[in-house]
Amino acid sequence: MVPPWYHVRMAMNLRLSDEEAAALRRKADEEGRSMQDIARAAIRQYTSDRPMRLRAAIERIRTEDAELIDRLAR
Numbered sequence: 001m002v003p004p005w006y007h008v009r010m011a012m013n014l015r016l017s018d019e020e021a022a023a024l025r026r027k028a029d030e031e032g033r034s035m036q037d038i039a040r041a042a043i044r045q046y047t048s049d050r051p052m053r054l055r056a057a058i059e060r061i062r063t064e065d066a067e068l069i070d071r072l073a074r
Contacts (some may be wrong), residue, residue: 018038 016024028035062069 024035024038028038031038
């Protein structure tokens with residue numbers, strides 16, 4: 001049986017490359033926040049913004065590569 005408190009928060013280990021860890025540490029130092037806080041904020045942003053970012057990326061490609069898309073469509 002899984003205790004009820006287990007579902008309240010989930011602990012995990014996140015393995016970062018040396019470069020990723022250094023970048024995260026720099027950002028945390030710059031903002032005066034913990035590395036965990038920065039990582040959690042990034043995850044929240046990524047998971048909540050994805051549909052909007054996808055639409056923006058598609059529109060950017062459609063605009064920037066309009067000529068190529070037109071040629072390929074022929």
